[in-house]
Amino acid sequence: HPWGGITILEASLLHSVDLPPSSGWQLVPGRCPDDTCVPRTGSLMGLGDVISQQLVERRGLRAHQAGRTLTMASLGCGFVGPVVGGWYRVLDRLIPGTTKVDALKKMLLDQGGFAPCFLGCFLPLVGTLNGLSAQDNWAKLQRDFPDALITNYYLWPAVQLANFYLVPLHYRLAVVQCVAVIWNSYLSWKAHRL
DSSP: OTTSOOOHHHHHHHHOOOOOGGGOOOOOTTOOSSTTHHHHHHHHHHHHHHHIIIIISOOOSTTOOHHHHHHHHHHIIIIIHHHHHHHHHHHHHHSOOOSHHHHHHHHHHIIIIIHHHHHHHHHHHHHHHTTOOHHHHHHHHHHHHHHHHHHHHHHHHHHHHHHHHHSOHHHHHHHHHHHHHHHHHHHHHHHHOO
């Protein structure tokens, strides 16, 4: 919620709150913690691709692949934002609390379980959207997945530990996506490297 609270949906998911009908609150299924998280995630994924193409790959403006940037922005809106945002809500329900030990448990579950699964879905999804055959996509996943996961472990455990300990649930996706501009640049480069 933009004013620092959580939505009623999140409260009911996280704490199994039963709201009386007279409370005046409406349950909005699938509502984002704030109305900008999915577009923000898409924008930051697109920005990561622009950085990848212009600063890492040094394509220049004439050789910039706008379709690729649009694909990454679309993946941010349609896949990354909803999946990661939903994961944080599930994680908070599985491990309620904000102590250092709770944050450590969340980070271990996030990095040990979610990160490999997420990368294992993200990389082939980009390959599919780029028109790779199933065989080429599988070969690319086998080649890129180990390196992407190791690189993930250089950055994300520390970020997530701080995120789970210091940041309220409704701001976690935003914090992650701000840090992820750099990560998105790497992912875009890795996903589009043939």
